Amino acid sequence: MRIKCPxxxxxxxxxxxxxxxETYMNRPDDEGWSPAWDNYLHLRDNPAGITREMWYxxxxxxxxxxxxxxxxxxxxxRVELAADVKRGNS
Amino acid sequence: xxxxxxQVIKQGLSGNRGWKPAWRDPAPKxxxxxxxxxxxxxxxxxxxxxxxxxxxxxIAVLEKGYLGGGNVGRNTTxxxxxxxxxxxxxxxxxxxxxxxxxxxxxxxxxxxSQRGIVNLFHSDGQRDAYARRGNMMMAQxxxxxxxxxxxxxxxxxxxxxDQTRFPIFGGLYHKRGGTARxxxxxxxxxxxxxxxxxxxxxxxxxxxxDVENGKVVGVQTSRGAIRxxxxxxxxxxxxxxxxxMAGMRLPIESTxxxxxxxxxxxxxxxxxxxxxxxxxxxxxxxxxxLVFGGDIDFYASYASxxxxxxxxxxxxxxxxxxxxxxxAKLLRSWGGIMDMSSDGSPIIDKTHIDGLYVNAGxxxxxxxxxxxSGHCYAHLIATDRPHEAATRHRLDRFNTGRIMDEExxxxxxxxx
Numbered sequence: 001m002r003i004k005c006p007x008x009x010x011x012x013x014x015x016x017x018x019x020x021x022e023t024y025m026n027r028p029d030d031e032g033w034s035p036a037w038d039n040y041l042h043l044r045d046n047p048a049g050i051t052r053e054m055w056y057x058x059x060x061x062x063x064x065x066x067x068x069x070x071x072x073x074x075x076x077x078r079v080e081l082a083a084d085v086k087r088g089n090s
Numbered sequence: 091x092x093x094x095x096x097q098v099i100k101q102g103l104s105g106n107r108g109w110k111p112a113w114r115d116p117a118p119k120x121x122x123x124x125x126x127x128x129x130x131x132x133x134x135x136x137x138x139x140x141x142x143x144x145x146x147x148x149i150a151v152l153e154k155g156y157l158g159g160g161n162v163g164r165n166t167t168x169x170x171x172x173x174x175x176x177x178x179x180x181x182x183x184x185x186x187x188x189x190x191x192x193x194x195x196x197x198x199x200x201x202x203s204q205r206g207i208v209n210l211f212h213s214d215g216q217r218d219a220y221a222r223r224g225n226m227m228m229a230q231x232x233x234x235x236x237x238x239x240x241x242x243x244x245x246x247x248x249x250x251x252d253q254t255r256f257p258i259f260g261g262l263y264h265k266r267g268g269t270a271r272x273x274x275x276x277x278x279x280x281x282x283x284x285x286x287x288x289x290x291x292x293x294x295x296x297x298x299x300d301v302e303n304g305k306v307v308g309v310q311t312s313r314g315a316i317r318x319x320x321x322x323x324x325x326x327x328x329x330x331x332x333x334x335m336a337g338m339r340l341p342i343e344s345t346x347x348x349x350x351x352x353x354x355x356x357x358x359x360x361x362x363x364x365x366x367x368x369x370x371x372x373x374x375x376x377x378x379x380l381v382f383g384g385d386i387d388f389y390a391s392y393a394s395x396x397x398x399x400x401x402x403x404x405x406x407x408x409x410x411x412x413x414x415x416x417x418a419k420l421l422r423s424w425g426g427i428m429d430m431s432s433d434g435s436p437i438i439d440k441t442h443i444d445g446l447y448v449n450a451g452x453x454x455x456x457x458x459x460x461x462x463s464g465h466c467y468a469h470l471i472a473t474d475r476p477h478e479a480a481t482r483h484r485l486d487r488f489n490t491g492r493i494m495d496e497e498x499x500x501x502x503x504x505x506x
Contacts, residue, residue, distance in 0.1 A: 001397050012399075013397070013399065014399045017388075018388050018389040018390075018504065019504050020343065020390075020502075020503040020504045021343065021390070021503065033491070035489070038488060038489045041432060041488070041501060041502055041503075042341035042432045042488040042489070042501065042503075043339040043340065043341055043488075044330065044339065044340070044341065044342060044343050044503065045330065045334070045339060046329075046330030046331075046340070046342055046343050046344055046390070047330075048328075048330075048331060048344075048392040051390055053389065053390065069389070069390075071344070071390045071391050071392050071393070072392050072393060073393065074391065074393055074397070
């Protein structure tokens with residue numbers, strides 16, 4: 001598996017750490033416990049097919065990335081900087 | 091037919107012409123009392139105990155592929171009860187006791203071998219943690235022995251005791267742990283359920299769960315609609331997809347866990363051994379192959395195969411622990427799809443839909459749980475009350491904060 005980092009180019013997947021579904025990009029604002037936290041921490045669609053995840057390029061540019069991936073074929077379809085996604089620049 | 095030594099001799103002398111298929115291949119009926127989605131180890135065990143202990147026999151097990159074609163046939167066959175957490179400890183202890191009577195109960199040779207498990211430790215701190223775990227196992231009524239380095243050397247002289255990076259300080263020896271022939275467990279439960287009248291329906295994929303007024307009324311399948319009073323989801327690895335048919339989201343992400351087996355070798359490893367400093371565990375099958383595995387590949391996957399980095403990691407861990415393994419040739423590797431729950435423990439519970447039950451989230455520990463999972467799930471389905479060994483494996487524990495975090499890592503998807 002190779003991941004094309006927007007900053008570093010095509011790299012071995014060993015340089016990256018998967019964090020999980022892109023749900024983790026949108027932390028709830030609620031101060032106390034709420035269903036939003038259950039959604040954020042626990043509940044998942046868990047698709048067999050296309051999914052979007054957070055990956056960390058720890059052995060490269062140390063960027064957080066949003067990776068679009070196929071969970072059945074392991075194909076990497078799209079990689080963006082998470083910061084760009086948050087800013088709406090993707 | 092009752093299997094026995096006498097039958098083997100009799101059939102052997104008469105050209106083995108008298109053996110019958112171990113279960114029927116029925117067409118689905120229009121209605122059942124209970125429909126179980128998933129013909130793996132847990133689903134078959136559930137059907138078996140529903141029939142045996144609760145007298146329900148109008149049951150169908152629906153399997154989209156073939157019986158035991160999922161994780162029950164894709165694991166490293168380890169059976170143990172060395173959990174420490176309240177709830178898990180009782181549950182796996184219950185499971186091991188069921189294992190110990192399983193072959194007689196099923197009249198089927200599942201090759202359950204209590205060859206012992208040694209969890210190695212490599213530092214003073216790890217020794218303390220394992221001593222504590224051993225005490226908890228004994229407090230639960232199970233067995234544990236704390237071995238020192240020489241005790242380990244006596245049992246396992248082939249380990250590398252001279253390495254300076256991760257020296258072996260000792261091990262926690264769980265004598266009643268061991269292995270079982272994984273496929274045979276599925277087959278034994280299938281045969282036992284079939285003998286009690288359960289319909290095992292293969293190549294029958296569930297495509298929808300029918301709910302009316304908050305109550306489950308049946309399922310849609312690739313072989314037509316089937317009405318049911320109760321529907322039990324039991325499709326670990328694919329739990330997310332099955333639950334989605336009922337409009338549910340589970341606290342589960344599916345990932346892949348790889349396992350490996352070498353060519354057949356002469357007997358060399360007597361026990362199951364786990365490495366405390368690298369994710370690596372190994373035993374030797376009765377056929378002679380060294381069976382070993384490591385950690386999950388950590389990204390969501392339904393591919394039933396892993397990638398090379400984790401394979402390399404497992405091989406490296408094996409080599410640092412027992413350099414002799416480098417001479418063995420790897421024969422096969424494969425991956426199983428793991429239902430990873432966010433706290434690392436399973437779910438056996440009712441759902442918000444009346445008559446719909448969930449059994450999921452077995453992470454990488456489902457095989458040893460097979461008897462207790464089926465036993466407790468059957469109890470829940472038949473009585474609508476959790477079995478006393480599985481009261482904490484609730485679906486709502488994530489939202490209420492009563493998580494079951496055996497490894498004290500937290501309740502988040504990237505932690506287990």
